[in-house]
Amino acid sequence: MHRPIAVFLLAPALFAQSGPAFDATQGAGSTPSAIAAVSTVASTPVSSLVASWSDNFNRPNAPTLGPDWLPQAGSFGIDTNRGWASASSIQWTQHATAASSYANAVASMDFLPKVQGSSLVYVALVFGISPTNDNIFMKVQDNDSNGFYDRVYFYRGINGSPWTGQTGTSFPLVTPTVSGRMTCYFTNNGDTANIDIDNNFDGTVDEHFQTNGVLNVAPTLGTGFGISCYNNPAVDNWSASDGTTAAPSTYCTAGTTSNGCAASISASANPSVSLASACNIAVANVEGQKSGLIFYSVSGQLIQAWNATSFLCVKAPTQRSSTQVSGGSVGQCDGTLSLDWNAFQTANPTALGNPWSAGNKVQVQAWFRDPPAGKATNLSNAVELTYVP
Ligand SMILES: [Ca+2]
Ligand SMILES: [Ca+2]
Ligand SMILES: [Ca+2]
Secondary structure (H helix, E strand, O other): OOOOOOOOOOOHHHHOOOOOOOOHHHOOOOOOOOOOOOOOOOOOOOOOOOOEEEEOOOOOOEOOOOOOEEEEEOOEEEEOOEEEEOOOOEEEEEEEEEEOOHHHOEEEEEEEEEOOOOOOOEEEEEEEEOOOOOOEEEEEEOOOOOOOEEEEEEEEOOOOEOOOOOOOOEEEEEEEEOOEEEEEEEEOOOOEEEEEEEOOOOOOOOEEEEEOOHHHOHHHOOOEEEEEEEOOEEEEEEEEEOOOOOOOEEEOOOOEOOOOOEOEEEEOOOOEOOOOOOOEEEEEEEOOOOEEEEEEEOOOEEEEEOOOOOEEEEOOOEEEOOOEEOOOOOOOOOEEEEEEHHHHHHHOOOOOOOOOOOOOEEEEEEEEEOOOOHHHEEEEEEEEEEOEO
């Protein structure tokens, strides 16, 4: 790709507190201000108890992300149960239904190594997308193309430019990383934009960055959410929320079974203390005709090797639910496990975590038999739930 060249539109004084501002994706050849014409922003009102949206991209390889995403520039597809950007340079896509005022919104996503091509990559979360595509854009980037994400940037517009009153545009990661989870949100009544980086997927934030002055932009922001990438990085486990509470959020990595199945867990919604809404846990892609069970923790996320491919993703102590049979066919990945969370808690009032309170967090994972595998078992990825009233 093009070599970085020293062309900047920005006053150096802006970056006195934030290190060099050079952005390799804004060298010759890129067109940061060229935002493609788009369809109308999805504006379906979301009035449920928990306004949240998520995508773990766990579906067959495909050249698009499917109907939940409205591509705006470039191309996004599915690769091995992850999302990825498959064209070149600046690309972005908007979620079809996610909508919230930016100020209370929270979004997160895993940023992963490139799938192909140049190591000059970024992964960005986009907030407040308006019908004219104004937005707040926060990215983590491998700015020197060495395979390690090393800087974050806060921009107005898709790979755009600083906003008026910003107190820093770009900051270096103390510990560059090949992958991690970024969580972005706003504080200070919507004036401060924040990026948290968890560089080892253990649920604990390792680096935090922020900049101010978003209120100068707020009047022209909208309510859409998006993803943007530069070149061909992979992403996973996107979620967004209106701030009422965190969305059910998948994390950790599923093991690969002896028949090549990667069991994928999901939750229909966060559980409710008052049982106001259903909370169904589903595990897809389980080996057929195997016994298994869903278990949980209230002690936090973990990533600890279980066997050659699986990880234990929840901290001890754990609570098991009943053993069940996965169904499907022997040797196939068509088995499933499920748990009616509310029914289990109602039937087991002394189970771990009871009595529940709003804000309680639960980490849920599935275990199932796989005789040829290490420990003769494998594990799914995990999902974290947050109790709502
Ligand atoms: Ca995935
Ligand atoms: Ca780097
Ligand atoms: Ca961490």
